[in-house]
Amino acid sequence: MATRTRLVLLFGGRSAEHDVSCVSARHVAAAADPDRFDVVAVGITRSGQWRLVELGDPLPDRLATDGPRVAPADIFAEPDTVVFPLVHGPLGEDGTLQGLLEVADIAYVGSGVLASAVCMDKTMAKLVCAHQGLPQCRYRTATANDDAARVAEEAIADLGLPLFVKPANMGSSVGVSRATTAAETIRALEVAGRYDHALVIEEEVNGQEIEVAVLGNAEPTASMPGEIVPGAAFYDYADKYLTDGAELLIPARLSEAATAEAQHLAEVAYRALQCEGMARVDFLYDADGRGMLISEINTIPGFTPISMYPRLWQASGLAYPQLIETLVELAVERYERRRRHRRVDL
Incomplete structure (x- = not known):
């Protein structure tokens, strides 16, 4: 990193973890060394719009709603750019955003498509x-379409009580419930099912x-x-x-x-x-x-x-x-390694 790097912070997003993502981005922007990085903040609104944002100290909800709209292609076009994805949850942490960055042929912080999705x-x-x-702890899986009463009965027989019910594709404990009775387990399955089709039930x-x-x-x-x-x-x-x-x-x-x-x-x-x-x-x-x-x-x-x-x-x-x-250096190292292994002359 001999030259100043353009560091694009992507944050916000359409998941239930939108606010957490905004707070994360504000603090990364504040901590990034201005002598090493030209920080560009791009907020993704709850409706999916991409906007350039001035990162000061507004409320978290405002970080991804102010500023002019911008197209992803314009953000990624400039040289010496590294993207730091801080979009937590679905459509950000699940490999979808990483896939977009791979197609755009741009270096980005963190895991690739497969690891992110898994x-x-x-x-x-x-x-x-x-x-x-x-x-690992003992667990069972279910879906939001399954009969909740049957799933609860089988899970309690297998894992005992209390137990935890979680959406499979969510973070920050969103949609997670601790259940101590059969009725609470049924209710927990319904709550988790609001956030994801796939559900996980774990022993305590x-x-x-x-x-x-x-x-x-x-x-x-x-x-x-x-x-x-x-x-x-x-x-x-x-x-x-x-x-x-x-x-x-x-x-x-x-x-x-x-x-x-x-x-x-x-x-x-x-x-x-x-x-x-x-x-x-x-x-x-x-x-x-x-x-x-x-x-x-x-x-x-x-x-x-x-x-x-x-x-x-x-x-x-x-x-x-x-x-x-260090995270930016790792992103550049990974990007250069992956480019060496791509064959475009078939």
Whole structure:
């Protein structure tokens, strides 16, 4: 990165995580070194319009609604451009936006189409992890079209109570419910079904919630683990973004052996799912039995002031501005490598 790089922040989007994405973009823009980056902010409105945005300090909802409309082709046309996708959830984190960037032949931060799509779909990610022999909590899958009463009865018989019901393709705990009765399980299935057709039902694990940040392409590195102590029954959307109820502990309250286990499993899962650039690997730690259980892998983790991904790297010795610079360098390295392997002279 010998010259100043044009860094396009893409944020907002049409998913339920729109507001979180806007907050992430504002803080990445503030942390990016102006001597290294010419930051261009492009907000995607809830209706799908792309707009140039002046990133100051307005309310999150306004970040992606002000400014002139712009076409993606115009954004990507300028040389020395790297895109930093900060669009959380569907139509941003699920491989669709990554596919657009691949077709546009432009460097971008984070995982490619396949890893983004698989990690976004919790059912597919669990299948890959299971194939690799990685430890996970017990789970079942269902769809929004299934009979909720039957699904609830079978899930309770298999997994017991309490249990968690989640949309397969959503993040930030949107649409996630904890159910303690059959009636609550049926209701949880209905709530999750509003956000996705594919649903995941998981056993409750009585243990610590552990998160590890991973950084890199072919040779990823794991941060020290952090721990989340929820302020509610579980680490829900309000706990993550609206209140100060959750306690975030860095480093996590783990033994040296458990710390090493979390870091090792995070790197193995990262490679197994073909992640690149960055990801946050979440665990449930059952200290009295099964040890570290992989919960999910997030390929576009939050970058808000209270988000664990940048905080974990800061605690591990990599400050926020240097983290952004490293992510851009990894994006360029990946882009150049992929271009070398494309054959256009068939």
